[in-house]
Amino acid sequence: MDILNALVVFLNFVFIPAATYGSQLALGALGVTFVYAILRFSNFAHGDTMAFGAMVTIYATWGLQALGVSLGPLPTALLALPVGIAVTAVFLLATDRVVFRFYREKRAAPIIVAIVSLGVMFVLNGIVRLFIGVDDVIFLDGLRQIITPADFKAWSGLDEGLGLKMSQAITLVVAIISVILLFWFLNRTRTGKSMRAYSDNEDLALLSGINPDRVVAVTWIIVAALTTTAGVLYGLDKTFKAYVYFQLLLPIFAAAIVGGLGSPLGAIVGGYIIAFSEVIVTYAWKKVVTYLVPESWAPDGLLQLVTTDYKFAVSFSILVIVLIFMPTGIFKGKSV
Amino acid sequence: MSEEENLKALRNTRGNKDASITRTEGMSTAEPVRPGGHAFPAPGGPFLAGEGMTGGYGRGADILHDCTIAVEKGQIAVIVGPNGAGKSTAMKAIFGMLPLRKGRVQLDGEDITGLAPPDRVARGMAFVPQVNNVFTSMTVQENLEMGAFLRRDDFSGTMEQVFDLFPILREKRQQPAGELSGGQRQQVAVGRALMTEPKVLLLDEPTAGVSPIVMDELFDRIIEVARAGITILMVEQNARQALEIADIGYVLVQGANAHTGTGKELLSDPVVRRSFLGG
Ligand SMILES: Nc1ncnc2c1ncn2[C@@H]1O[C@H](COP(=O)(O)OP(=O)(O)O)[C@@H](O)[C@H]1O
Ligand SMILES: [Mg+2]
Numbered sequence: 006m007d008i009l010n011a012l013v014v015f016l017n018f019v020f021i022p023a024a025t026y027g028s029q030l031a032l033g034a035l036g037v038t039f040v041y042a043i044l045r046f047s048n049f050a051h052g053d054t055m056a057f058g059a060m061v062t063i064y065a066t067w068g069l070q071a072l073g074v075s076l077g078p079l080p081t082a083l084l085a086l087p088v089g090i091a092v093t094a095v096f097l098l099a100t101d102r103v104v105f106r107f108y109r110e111k112r113a114a115p116i117i118v119a120i121v122s123l124g125v126m127f128v129l130n131g132i133v134r135l136f137i138g139v140d141d142v143i144f145l146d147g148l149r150q151i152i153t154p155a156d157f158k159a160w161s162g163l164d165e166g167l168g169l170k171m172s173q174a175i176t177l178v179v180a181i182i183s184v185i186l187l188f189w190f191l192n193r194t195r196t197g198k199s200m201r202a203y204s205d206n207e208d209l210a211l212l213s214g215i216n217p218d219r220v221v222a223v224t225w226i227i228v229a230a231l232t233t234t235a236g237v238l239y240g241l242d243k244t245f246k247a248y249v250y251f252q253l254l255l256p257i258f259a260a261a262i263v264g265g266l267g268s269p270l271g272a273i274v275g276g277y278i279i280a281f282s283e284v285i286v287t288y289a290w291k292k293v294v295t296y297l298v299p300e301s302w303a304p305d306g307l308l309q310l311v312t313t314d315y316k317f318a319v320s321f322s323i324l325v326i327v328l329i330f331m332p333t334g335i336f337k338g339k340s341v
Numbered sequence: 342m343s344e345e346e347n348l349k350a351l352r353n354t355r356g357n358k359d360a361s362i363t364r365t366e367g368m369s370t371a372e373p374v375r376p377g378g379h380a381f382p383a384p385g386g387p388f389l390a391g392e393g394m395t396g397g398y399g400r401g402a403d404i405l406h407d408c409t410i411a412v413e414k415g416q417i418a419v420i421v422g423p424n425g426a427g428k429s430t431a432m433k434a435i436f437g438m439l440p441l442r443k444g445r446v447q448l449d450g451e452d453i454t455g456l457a458p459p460d461r462v463a464r465g466m467a468f469v470p471q472v473n474n475v476f477t478s479m480t481v482q483e484n485l486e487m488g489a490f491l492r493r494d495d496f497s498g499t500m501e502q503v504f505d506l507f508p509i510l511r512e513k514r515q516q517p518a519g520e521l522s523g524g525q526r527q528q529v530a531v532g533r534a535l536m537t538e539p540k541v542l543l544l545d546e547p548t549a550g551v552s553p554i555v556m557d558e559l560f561d562r563i564i565e566v567a568r569a570g571i572t573i574l575m576v577e578q579n580a581r582q583a584l585e586i587a588d589i590g591y592v593l594v595q596g597a598n599a600h601t602g603t604g605k606e607l608l609s610d611p612v613v614r615r616s617f618l619g620g
Contacts, residue, residue: 047362112372113351115363195490198479202487205476207369208438212470213533214462214491216376262361332361 011296013165017154018292023284024277025173025242028180031276032235033253034260035187035269036228042204042267043224044105046118051232051257053129056250057096058233059240060137062089063144070146078148080171082237089237094229100125101225109221126251133247142245145172172242183234184273187227191269196223204267252317256283259320263327265334274335279320287313345400372399374437378455380464383447387411388572389466389541391435393444403442404430406597410574412541412589417564417573419604421580421617422593428576429471431593432545435574436468437461449540463491465540469547471576474530477519481510484518484529488536496536503532506562524555531559535566542566544575560586581618584608592617 033055040048048054065085075081104125108118151174154166161167191197203210203220211217236250243249260279264271290308298304311318327334342350357363386392390411397404404427412418420428433439435446437458445454453461458468467488476484485503489496504511507528513521518529527547534542547563548556556579564586567573577583584590587604592613600613607613 041364045364045368108351111348111351112369114354114357115365115368116354116357116359117351119362195486198483198486199490201479201483202476202490204367205478206367206473208371209470209473209476210487211369211371211373211458212436212438212462212468213487214459214537215487216459218376266361267364328361 007164007296010163010165011293013157013161013163013167014293014296017165017167019284019288021169021173023281025176026284027277027280028176029235029239029242029276030253030256030260030280031273032180032183032231032238033257034264034272034276035184036231036235037257037261038264038267038269038272039224039231040228041261043200044109044118044221046115046122047258047266048228049119049123049254050126050129051228052250052252052254053126053133054093054097054228054232055236055239055253056133056245056247057129057236058089058093058229059236059245059250060133060247061092062086062233062237063137063142063240063245065089066144076147078171080145080147080175080241082144082146082241083175086234086237089233090230093233094226097225097229098222101221106221130247130251137245137247139247142240144245145241147171170242172238176238176242179234179238183231187231187269190227200224255317255324256280256320259324259327262324263334265336268334268336271334271336279323282323283316283319286310286319287316371433371438372440374440374455374457376457376459378457378460380451380453380456380460382450383445383452384450386447386450388414388449389435389574390447391431391444392447394431394434394441394446395443396430396434396439396441398430398439404596405434406595407444408593408597409444410435410591412572412574414572415567415570416588417567417575417586418589418591419580419583419587420574420576420591420593421578421583422591422599423617426593427596428593429545430596432468432543432574432576433470436466436543438468459491462537462539465537466543467534467537467539467541468543469530469534469545471545471549475518475521475526475533478517480515481518481521481529481532482514484533485510485536488533491537499536499538503535506535506565507532524551524559527551527559528562531562531566535571539571541572541574544573546576546578549578556582581608584618 037048037051062082062085065088066082069081069085076084104121105118108121148171150168150170152167152169154168157167191201199215200220200223203215203217207217256279260275261272263278264275288309291304294308295303392409394405394408395403408431410420410431420431422428430439434441437456441454445452448464448466453464476487485500509525510528510532513525518526521529531547548559560582563573575583584604584607590602590604590607591598592600592607600607600610
């Protein structure tokens with residue numbers, strides 16, 4: 006039995022990757038929940054908005070790199086992120102002006118608007134492919150690893166190494182900062198409170214002098230910040246591939262629904278639940294178990310429940326189970 | 342498809358009530374006057390008046406028929422009438438939550454028919470609707486803050502005044518309004534409306550669904566508000582009690598003025614007594 010080595014393997018291959026992925030999903034789910042709570046529909050274009058924001062950030066990163074600007078050990082993309090957010094915000098506001106506003110003014114049923122967002126998704130999908138193509142784009146520069154497994158082994162004297170990638174550390178830090186900022190904004194600022202009021206009761210918000218057009222505009226700007234940040238963090242951590250963001254829509258919606266659509270806290274908890282489930286179910290536990298059990302019990306197989314090819318089946322199964330047994334999610338879909 | 346059919350199709354959910362992809366809770370049901378309209382001078386006339394108001398919901402039939410409601414500065418006007426008479430509709434029309442097909446709304450020497458509700462708030466009007474009149478997911482204090490949304494000055498003094506008027510709200514200030522009793526909610530609703538320090542307060546059945554004791558209490562508070570110089574236009578189910586404090590009373594029937602007079606006149610009018618005050 007060797008609990009320490011088992012723990013290191015667990016941290017290195019399960020906990021850190023799942024926490025990173027969970028943070029990316031949480032940011033994505035926050036955006037979905039935000040649109041649901043305030044604009045009252047499920048925005049199927051969310052994943053592709055992430056791709057769009059990441060794409061703009063990549064172009065800005067390249068621009069900065071060409072100018073010789075760098076952040077030293079930190080990826081240049083962090084410096085380009087505000088540009089990505091700003092361009093995405095303008096794009097989303099334009100989309101709202103051209104597409105969604107029409108339906109809002111006609112007071113279309115939200116289900117219609119949800120379907121309309123599907124159309125927006127296809128258009129965005131095409132735009133991203135037209136510009137940046139369908140291939141892998143790697144835009145991470147600077148220091149790759151904060152802690153390398155070899156250093157860790159030398160330092161600890163253990164057989165197993167523990168690594169922490171720069172992209173993982175950045176994801177965790179940026180996600181925590183974004184979430185704190187968002188909660189502060191919603192609960193402490195005048196504009197944030199007016200958005201909660203609009204979400205609670207549109208007519209009463211209007212009677213109180215709250216301008217609905219302004220609430221909608223601020224919502225899209227925040228969605229731009231959340232999607233671009235999530236998209237860039239995911240791209241830094243893995244690679245940027247246009248279609249991957251479309252596929253992320255499933256785990257993101259699963260996360261938002263598990264947590265309870267409309268609840269920001271639920272989106273965060275849901276993000277981690279989905280990420281940990283996905284990693285735990287698709288991880289081959291042989292190594293960890295071998296360290297934990299007496300030698301004679303050591304398993305022969307990989308102890309992997311399903312291969313990573315099926316990772317989306319995990320979110321899908323959780324989604325189905327939650328919708329059948331607990332359709333309002335963990336936090337009862339409380340509005341923001 | 343005609344435009345009307347188009348609109349119908351857009352609003353048709355085909356029975357879809359799936360809360361997992363859409364959220365209809367809290368959605369607007371009104372079709373308020375659109376922003377961008379202007380007020381223009383209309384000197385003379387009463388302080389607040391809806392004159393010859395005709396209108397209805399969406400493309401539906403007229404609900405209001407040439408209905409006129411007016412109140413002088415610092416006075417209390419009361420609208421009574423049977424259920425479905427159009428009392429709430431008249432209040433919404435005066436506040437711009439329903440566009441008029443004919444007629445006009447006048448406030449303090451200006452014609453404000455074309456103003457959107459937030460612009461009317463900015464001009465000193467406040468409205469407590471009959472239903473859904475608090476932000477249930479927000480605390481009492483946040484409800485009051487939202488009432489003061491348009492104010493850029495320090496409104497903590499006004500909030501203290503509201504707490505003095507309704508002491509229970511001070512105790513419950515951190516509690517979500519949705520967790521309060523019916524009477525306490527009505528106090529939050531009135532408190533929210535008072536936060537702008539309005540010149541005119543529109544109250545749609547402020548005592549609906551509260552116990553008789555709380556009702557008397559609320560009436561006293563409303564009189565107190567009126568004494569502070571705020572003009573009040575109120576719809577009330579408890580017609581007798583309301584008319585007793587009214588400077589002017591309106592009886593609406595089927596969206597039209599049936600009887601108008603001072604509170605006393607209406608209370609002593611045999612026809613009004615027989616038909617609307619239960620003898
Ligand atoms: N949102 C609405 N949409 C369509 N019709 C409505 C709406 N609200 C009320 N009505 C209709 O308008 C009429 C007057 O209603 P209302 O003004 O609420 O009456 P009161 O407040 O006097 O009881 C009723 O026939 C009612 O059915
Ligand atoms: Mg009514």
